Amino acid sequence: MQLNKMVATAVLMVSALLAGCQTTNPYTGEQQTNKSTKYGLGGVLAGAALGALADGKDGALKGAVLGGAAGAGYGYYLDKQEAVLRAELQGTGVHVYRQGDQLSLIMPSNITFDSSRSAIKSAFYPVLGSVAKVFKEYDRNLIEIVGYTDSTGGDKINLPLSQQRAESVADYLVFQGVPATRITAFGQGSADPIASNSTSAGRAQNRRVEINLLPAPQR
Known part of the structure; x- marks a missing residue:
């Protein structure tokens, strides 16, 4: 007692x-x-x-x-x-999503990449610059960058495209001074859709890059 x-x-x-x-x-x-x-x-x-x-x-x-x-x-x-x-990204089109101890940034392809391209749109560079600034200030996370596509085109096209888009985001963050040792980047193609691929609006949502912030292992 x-x-x-x-x-x-x-x-x-x-x-x-x-x-x-x-x-x-x-x-x-x-x-x-x-x-x-x-x-x-x-x-x-x-x-x-x-x-x-x-x-x-x-x-x-x-x-x-x-x-x-x-x-x-x-x-x-x-x-x-x-x-x-949230303050840095308000009004940019990037969604900030929190679940437990994972924080994610969801970046729709319409603001990040042209159709079927893996080069970042020039207008999106300042947004990624703001993201990099926060990542350098808050450095207790691992950074997982994942590229996704919709279901059109097949894996032969979608997997490499999603990989290249994830790597483009990773490369720019490194260019802005975020340590490469904190970053992993990979493509998932059309896996894990967040909306229906049967509509154009749903496919647009599925074409995205996600940045997941994960707790770094304790030293």
Whole structure:
């Protein structure tokens, strides 16, 4: 019973620290709790359990606090990075999508490449420059760049085209100073459609490049 009280106390302490992570969604105006709060509370419970096994009630309290801080760390970092990317990319046509500890930028081909081409449109260079600037400032991610096409043309055309488009984006980020060691680039052709390929609007959505930001391994 005493151990449960100690864990509850730690949860309250870390929750209070994370309460400041609540923000207003810039698109809906609604209050939302940042992902870091969820990570932090998850870390509290995990840390408390491990600490209790190692050192009883004192270990539970210490483990909960440390676990909460560690759990909130990358989530809070990603919250800040997400906010900066949304501000930089507002009105560009690039969609910023967040799921858990993965942050993705979805770039439709109509703003990035001409039809059947892998050379980046000149008008899109400033947008990628803004992306590169944020990636250099926030350098705790691995950068996965994936090219996609619609289902027309077949794999013989689509796979190399999607690969070349992903590599074009990667090359420009490196040119802008993002370390190549953080970047992987590959094409998926018509795999993983996000809309129906039976309509022109759906095919346009499927022709895209995605940049996925993933947590780098701890050193």
